[in-house]
Amino acid sequence: MSAQSKLAAGSCAYGNVTFLDAMVIGAGVAGLYQLYRLREMGLTVRAYDTASGVGGTWYWNRYPGARFDSQAEIYQYWFSEELYKSWQPTERFPAQPETEEWLNFVANRLNLKKDIQFNTRIASAHFCEDSGRWVVTTAAGETINTQYLISCCGMLSAPLSDRFPGQADFQGQIYHTGLWPKDPVDFNGKRVAVVGTGATGIQVIQTIAPTVGSMTVFVRTPQYVIPMRNPKYSKADWEKWGTQFHQLKKRVRETFAGFDYDFDAGPWAEKTPDERQAVLEQLWKDGSLAMWLASFPEMFFDEQVNEVVSQFVRIKMRERLRSRPDLCDLLIPTDYGFGTHRVPLENNYLEVYLQSNVKAVDCKQSPIERIVPQGIQTADGKIHEVDIIVLAVGFDAGSGALSRIDIRGRDSRSLKEQWQQEIRTAMGLQIHGYPNLFTTGAPLAPSAALCNMTTCLQQQVDWITGCIEFAAEHGKHVVEASKALEDNWVQHHDETAAKTLVVKTDSWYMGSNVDGKPRRLLSYIGGAGDYHRRCAEIAAQGYPGFEMA
Template sequence: MTATTQVEAQKPASFDAVIVGAGVAGMYQLYRLRKEGFKVKVYEAGDNVGGTWYWNRYPGARVDSQAYIYQYWFSQELYNEWNWSERFPAQPETERYLNFVADRCDLRKDIEFGTRIESARYDEATQRWTITTSTGETVDARFFITCCGMLSAPLTSTFPGQETFKGQVFHTARWPKEPIDFAGKRVGIVGTGATGIQVIQTIASQVGHLKVFLRTPQYIIPMHNPKYSDADRAEYKARFNELRERVQHTFAGFDYDFEQKPYAELSPAERRQVLQGLWDDGSLALWLSSFQEMFFDPQVNEEISEFVREKMRERLNNPELEAKLIPTSYGFGTHRVPLETNYLEAYLRPNVEIVDVKEAPIECVTPEGVKTADGKLHELDILILATGFDAGTGALTRIDIRGRGGRSLKDDWSRDISTAMGLQVHGYPNMFTTAAPLAPSAALCNMTTCLQQQVDWITDCILYMRRRGLSVIEPTQQFEAQWVAHHDAIANATLVTKTDSWYMGSNVKGKPRRLLSYIGGVGHYRQQCDEVAAKEYEGFELA
C-alpha cells in the first residue's frame, strides 16, 4: 500500500447527507435524496427498518390512524400494491408494510443497521458535519438530517431499585421479539396512556393477576376496526389522488376535519347528534373533527367531556371504578386521546386491580415488586413500564450534537426549546430536523402526512441550494424567535397548555415547559412552509 492510499484509507467516508433513523421519515428522506443523485447514508439503531413499528412490538400495539391514509404518497403503484387487512392494523402488519416499501425501493443497501449516532459536530472551516457512531466509525457529511421520531427516547430508568427486581422488567418501547408467557403470572403495569391502555386490554385475560398502577385516568374512544374486503380496498385505492391532496390541508393530517357548524349555532339535540355520530365512527374524529371550540372554550370543552364521561359510566356501571377511571381534573382533548377495545371492561375482571398511585405514589422497586408510599409491597413476577418518552427533544439531546462555536443542542434545549418551524435550529447550520419540536409532526398529526411534508420541504431546499451553488443554510435568530412567538401565541390560547401532559414536557423533570407540537393546524403549517420556500427561504441565511 502506498503512502497516498494509506492516507485515503484513514480519511472518513464522505456523504452529501447522513440521515439518523430508518423509520417513516428516514426511509422517505433516503428515497428522495438518492433519487436526486445525492450520496446518502442512513444509520439505524435497530436491526431493521420501521422506526416506531420496529421498536414498539408490545402486546396490543396498533396504529390509530386509518390504514388507507397511514401510507406513503410518492407512488400510486406502491399504494395499489399493498393490501391492508383492516382499518387500524396491528404492529406486525404495519412493520411488514414498511419492510415492503424498503424492499420495493431497494433502500437497505444505504442503511447501516445496529448503529447509533453518538455525536455530530459542525466544522465551521469545512462547513460540514463530522459524525461518529456507536461502532467507532467517523463519517463526514454536508447535511445532517435527523429522522429519529418524536417518541423514540423512552423513559426506562424510572424508579429507584429497578435493577434489583428479581422478576422480568419490560419497557413497552423496547419489547423483546420473543413472546412473553403471562399465564399465571403476577403482572404490574405502570402507565395508562395510549400504550398502557393497549397493553392492559390485551393481557388482562392472559395473566394470573394484573395490578395497574394508575395515576392519571384517560378519556377514551372505542375503536371501530372492521376487516377490509376487496371492495373496501378498491374503494380507497380509487381515491388515491383525492386522499393525497385532502390530508395535506386538514387540521391534523387525517381525511376528516373541523367542518361542523359553530357549536353556538346548534341546538343541544343537534350537538348531541354530531357527537354521537363521531363517537360511533370509532376513530379519532371525535377529537380532531368535532368542534374546534373544544380546544379554546372551557364551557364547550366541559360539555363534550361530560358526553364522553357519560359513555364511560355506561360501560363501567360501577361507582368505585368510575371514580378512578373517569377523568375530571382536565378536559377531553387536552391530552392525547387513545382509541381502545374493551379497555374499561378489563377492570371488571376479578383478576385486575387498580393501585392508586396518586394517593400513594411509587417509592421504589424492590427485588420482590413495587413498594408504594403507604408502605405496601406489591409482589410481582413481571413489571411493565408504559412510562412514555422524553418526547420531541429526547432523541436529539441523547446525541452529543455540537453546532457553531461548539454550542450544545442538549444545553440549548435544557434552557429553552426553540426551533425554526421544527425544520432547523439557529446555531446548527445544515442540520435539518423532522418530528422535532414546534411542528405538527411533534405530536398533533397523522405522522405519515407530516413527516412526508417535512422530508419534501427539506429535499426541495437542498435541491434549491444545489441549483444555486450554495453550501450552507441556517435560520436567523430573528426568524426562529418569530416562529416561537407565533407558536406560543396559538398554543397559549388553547386549553392544551393548561393541562400537564407529555405534550407540554411535564413528564420529564426539569424539561422547559412549552407545547411541543404546533397546534395551528397541518394545512396552515404547510402553507407557511411553502411560503418560506417561495420567497427563496426568507428567514434563513444561505451562503
C-alpha cells in the same frame, strides 16, 4: 467502509472516514422517505439506525396490542399511487406486525436497505465551521463526514426506561413498552403489573388481560378513551380506497391534523344542544380519532364547550363501568378536559377492570416509591408482589432523541444544553446555530404530536429536499435558519398555543412527564394545513429566513 462523495471533503476530515453528501438518522417512516428523496436527487446518502431493521417506532414498539390509530388508508406514503395500491392492509387500524411488514415492503420495493446501516448508534455530531460540514461519530467509533445531516429520529424514540429506584433489584422481568423484545413474553398465569395508563398502557392492558394470572394496574392520570371500530378490509375494500388516492392525498394535506376528516360540523354557537349531541353521537360511533379531531374546534379554546364534550365522554365511560363508583372515580378524568391530552382508542379496556383478577392502584393517593425484589412498593408501605412489570411510562418526547446525541453547532454550542434551558426550533425544520442540520418530527411543528404522522413527516421531508435542491441550484453549500426567523416562529407558536386549553394541562405534550424539562407545548397547534401553507410560501419565495452561503 467508505463512500465516494461528489462533494469535496472539508479540513475537519481525516483518517478513515465515510464521506457523504447527506446522512439520515433513522429508518422509520420519515427516514425511509428522506433516504428515497435524497437518493433520487443523485446525492451520496446513507441512513443509520440503532435497530436491526427498518420501522422506527414500529420496530421498537412491538408490545402486545400495539397498533396505530390512524386509518390504514391515510397512514400511507403519497409519492406513488402504484405503491399505495400494491399493499393491502387487513383492517382499518393494523397492528404492529403488519405495520412493520408494510415498511419492509416499502423499503424492499424501493431497494432502500442497501443504503441503510443498521445496529448503529450515533454518538456525536459536530459542525465544522471551516468546511461547512458535519463530522459524525458512531458508538462503535466510525466517522462520517457529511454536508447535510437530517434527523429522522422520531418524536417518541427516547424511552424513559430507568424510571424508578430499585429496578435493577427486581427478581422478575421488567419490560419497557418502547424497548420490547422480539421474542414473545409469556404472561400466562403470571402476576403482572402495568405502570402507566396512556395510549400504550391501555393497549397492553386490554391485550394481556385474558391470559394473566392477575394484573395490578398503577393509575396516576386516567384517560378519556374512545372505543375503536376496526373492521377487516377485503381486497375489494382496498381497491375502493385505491380509486380515491388523489382525493385522499390532497385532503390530508389540508386538514387540521393531517387526517381525511376535519372540523366540518359548523360553529358550536350556531347549533342547538340536540344538534351538538347528534354530532357527538355520530363521531363517537365512527370509532376513530374523529371524535377528537373533527368535532368542534371550540373544544380546544372554550372551557364551557370543552366541559360539555368532556361530560359526554364521561357518561359513555360511566355506562361501561356499570356504576362502579370506585372505578369511575379512578378511571374517568375530571381534573382536565377531553382533548387536552392525547386521546387513546381502545377495545374493551374499561371492562378489564371488572375482572376479578384485576385491581387498580391509585398512584395519586399512594405513589410508587421504588421497585423492590418482590415487586412494587407504594407510599403507603404496601409491596405489590408481581412476576412481571410492564413499564408504559412514556418517552422524552420531541426533543429527547436529539438530546441524547452530543450535537454541537457553531462555536461548539451544545443542543442538549440549549434545550435544557429552552426548547426552540425554526418551524421544527432547523435550529439556529446548527447549519445544515435539518429535522423531522422535532419540537414546534405539528409532527411532534398533533398530526397523522405519515402526512406531516412526508411534508417535512419534501420541504427539506426542496430546500437542499434550491441551495444546490444556486451554488450554496450551507443553510441555516436565522435567529430572527426562529424568534418569530417561537413567538407565533407560543401565542397560538396560549389561546388553547392544552397548555393548562400537564402531559407529555408539555414536557411535564420529564423532570426538569422546560415547559412548552412541543407540537405546533395551529394546524397541519396552516403549517403546510406557511412552509410552501417560504419555499415559493426562495426560502427567506433560511440563510444560505
